[in-house]
Amino acid sequence: MTVTLYGVARSRASRNLWLLHETGMPFAHVPVIQAGRLADPAAQINTQSPAFLAVNPTGKIPALVDGDLVLNESLAMNLYLAKKAGGPLAPANLAEDARMTALAIWAMTEVEPHTINILYHRVMKPVAERDESVAQAAIAALAAPFAVLDAALAETGFLVGGRFTVADINTAEVVRYAMPVPALFEAAPRVKAWLAACHARPGYKAMMAQRDAEPA
Ligand SMILES: N[C@@H](CCC(=O)N[C@@H](CS)C(=O)NCC(=O)O)C(=O)O
Structure with missing residues (x-):
């Protein structure tokens, strides 16, 4: 199943993008932007968009969806993704x-x-x-x-x-x-x-x- 990452690269989603690129794991990317960076809130899905708040009610990027799992907190997301990918990036024990x-x-x-x-x-x-x-x-x-x-x-x-x-x-x-x-x-x-x-x-x-x- 393809994971979906929410969050522009100019945010803490950079951490997850880095890890995903290292693993080569296929992923979908939804470039949710910080609401405060938009003059027009309708211009782009952002941290206060109802569609994003339904994924992460804290209104912060990044967030991750993998099937039934919905996860926030960038570093926890990376620990999860590394273990999902396996290999040398992940804990060996x-x-x-x-x-x-x-x-x-x-x-x-x-x-x-x-x-x-x-x-x-x-x-x-x-x-x-x-x-x-x-x-x-x-x-x-x-x-x-x-x-x-x-x-x-x-x-x-x-x-x-x-x-x-x-x-x-x-x-x-x-x-x-x-x-x-x-x-x-x-x-x-x-x-x-x-x-x-x-x-x-x-x-x-x-x-x-x-x-x-x-x-x-
Ligand atoms: N501890 C959280 C912090 C998340 C966070 O503060 N994200 C910022 C962007 S880097 C955010 O979405 N702020 C809300 C906003 O700007 O609307 C994590 O590491 O994921």
């Missing part, structure tokens, strides 16, 4: 599965709130709405998790099982939002090298090509 789950929860709770603040307050918000003190607090808060990640990469250069897995995709996508602050990566050289290796993956390049083809 229960212990790897547990570590990949823990990493996803860590990335979402300990890292993303800060990396997203860097993205918002250095890049995405209109200049007049940016608050440099929020960006500075985020940079300070990321020093510890970046050091933890750097140490975790010391042995094999990957996060779980000594190979590229869904755990690398999930974590790399959360860390990507900190790229406007090169100093964080200079202080964590293994994180810098790992992110560059992740971004050299064919699935990442395919996702980015799709993202670049979307209107900004």
